[in-house]
Amino acid sequence: MITAVRTPESVADAVGHAAAGGRLMGGGTVVMAQVNSGSLGSPEIVSLRRAGLGGIGVDGALARVGATATLTEVEESPELAFLRDAVRSVASPTIRNQATVGGNLFVPQPYGDLAVCLLALDATVEVAGPDGSRGAPVDVVLANGVAPGEVVTAVRLAVPAPGTWFYRKAMRRKLNSAAIVAVAAVVETGGGVVTSARIALGGVAPRPVRAASAERVLIGRPLETDVLDEAGRAARADIAPFDDAYASAWYRTRVLPVHLRRAFLG
Amino acid sequence: MASQVVNLRVNERSREFLAAPGTPLLSSLRDALGLMAAKRGCAQGSCGTCTVLLDGRPVMSCLVAVETVDGASVRTLEGVARGGDLDEVQSAFLEGFATQCGFCTAGMIMTAEALLDRNPDPTRAEVVEAISGNVCRCTGYGPIVDAILDAAARRRKEDAAARRKEDIAARWGTADIAATPGTADAAARRRS
Numbered sequence: 001m002i003t004a005v006r007t008p009e010s011v012a013d014a015v016g017h018a019a020a021g022g023r024l025m026g027g028g029t030v031v032m033a034q035v036n037s038g039s040l041g042s043p044e045i046v047s048l049r050r051a052g053l054g055g056i057g058v059d060g061a062l063a064r065v066g067a068t069a070t071l072t073e074v075e076e077s078p079e080l081a082f083l084r085d086a087v088r089s090v091a092s093p094t095i096r097n098q099a100t101v102g103g104n105l106f107v108p109q110p111y112g113d114l115a116v117c118l119l120a121l122d123a124t125v126e127v128a129g130p131d132g133s134r135g136a137p138v139d140v141v142l143a144n145g146v147a148p149g150e151v152v153t154a155v156r157l158a159v160p161a162p163g164t165w166f167y168r169k170a171m172r173r174k175l176n177s178a179a180i181v182a183v184a185a186v187v188e189t190g191g192g193v194v195t196s197a198r199i200a201l202g203g204v205a206p207r208p209v210r211a212a213s214a215e216r217v218l219i220g221r222p223l224e225t226d227v228l229d230e231a232g233r234a235a236r237a238d239i240a241p242f243d244d245a246y247a248s249a250w251y252r253t254r255v256l257p258v259h260l261r262r263a264f265l266g
Numbered sequence: 267m268a269s270q271v272v273n274l275r276v277n278e279r280s281r282e283f284l285a286a287p288g289t290p291l292l293s294s295l296r297d298a299l300g301l302m303a304a305k306r307g308c309a310q311g312s313c314g315t316c317t318v319l320l321d322g323r324p325v326m327s328c329l330v331a332v333e334t335v336d337g338a339s340v341r342t343l344e345g346v347a348r349g350g351d352l353d354e355v356q357s358a359f360l361e362g363f364a365t366q367c368g369f370c371t372a373g374m375i376m377t378a379e380a381l382l383d384r385n386p387d388p389t390r391a392e393v394v395e396a397i398s399g400n401v402c403r404c405t406g407y408g409p410i411v412d413a414i415l416d417a418a419a420r421r422r423k424e425d426a427a428a429r430r431k432e433d434i435a436a437r438w439g440t441a442d443i444a445a446t447p448g449t450a451d452a453a454a455r456r457r458s
Binding site for chain 2 (some may be wrong): 003004005007022025027028029032033035036045047049050066089091092093095097098154175176196
């Protein structure tokens with residue numbers, strides 16, 4: 001039973017309602033589904049729709065994406081064109097008109113493909129709380145969430161240099177399906193070998209994870225089939241896969257190296 | 267907290283109604299306003315039969331808390347036909363037997379309207395992507411995709427006819443010699 005839906009018109013008011021125990025809601029694609037099924041754990045909802053947290057700003061290679069910017073807005077942003085394929089792999093266009101960037105950080109795996117991308121991008125999450133604002137690394141937010149009473153207001157990221165962004169999502173259908181394995185990566189090369197690598201995986205753990213073992217395999221070596229196969233096998237040390245309606249843990253583990261390789265070589 | 271008064275512009279009419287906390291837009295449309303085209307299928311955002319246009323964009327109305335969109339503009343299937351005439355998408359669905367059992371039709375048509383508003387000449391792949399959030403329980407996607415492509419062609423033809431009529435009017439000060447009477451009027455009505 002929902003007793004109140006707050007629609008604060010400022011971040012300060014949103015923080016106040018969140019601190020009082022209201023469940024934060026971005027686009028409603030998760031929270032309203034829980035309302036409809038009677039499984040929402042809170043009687044009070046705090047919608048961020050009017051809190052002034054929308055919009056995408058880009059200054060050079062640095063982008064700041066408001067927490068309530070929709071996935072459609074990211075998809076249509078010329079400056080964030082590198083994310084277009086990844087965003088289009090998320091749900092349907094209709095859901096993308098509603099789902100928000102901030103909300104995507106808190107959806108359970110195997111959903112949350114944009115969060116996987118933000119992990120690979122080493123994004124910074126802007127968080128407002130009763131004691132002011134702070135920036136938090138996205139991996140910390142994905143691992144620990146934010147404190148009660150805190151509100152994610154934006155994410156900041158560096159747009160990767162051309163040719164350094166890689167994304168692949170394996171799913172049961174070509175459109176509108178959750179990740180069996182999602183791979184997002186920023187990998188720089190110089191002199192024919194990898195000089196830096198950040199690889200994030202979705203669908204293979206309770207939350208998006210860095211494939212640190214795979215990253216170590218790649219450093220100093222060329223992006224070639226046998227190296228990537230070795231990195232993909234190494235990445236199995238970084239995952240904690242689960243069974244669900246989309247795939248078994250066994251299957252996810254089995255195909256991870258294939259999709260990691262294909263993220264880079266197609 | 268008690269129910270709230272919510273104002274929406276629904277199918278170009280101002281509507282005011284009461285909503286209990288957490289009421290989905292879908293429930294307000296059906297129960298408060300009596301607009302029964304949008305259906306309750308899954309209530310999880312997975313099936314798309316509740317799709318309506320919210321400020322011009324298709325959304326799953328079951329996932330919109332209606333109190334949070336006070337003042338917004340909503341378009342439902344009831345607002346598509348003008349003056350009793352089916353529009354191009356509705357006509358193409360009807361004539362292409364794309365309605366089948368009918369349960370997904372309201373959502374399919376609203377998604378198609380939004381697609382064609384933004385992209386008058388979509389490819390088949392673009393149509394398939396646009397309706398990827400709309401489930402057809404008859405699994406009859408072929409006729410639906412065909413109908414949307416057909417509707418796009420009909421609308422382009424009408425728009426071209428309307429443009430010809432406007433050109434003639436601009437040049438000669440009269441629109442009486444439009445090439446295809448009727449269709450140009452329909453296109454002009456739609457754009458107004």
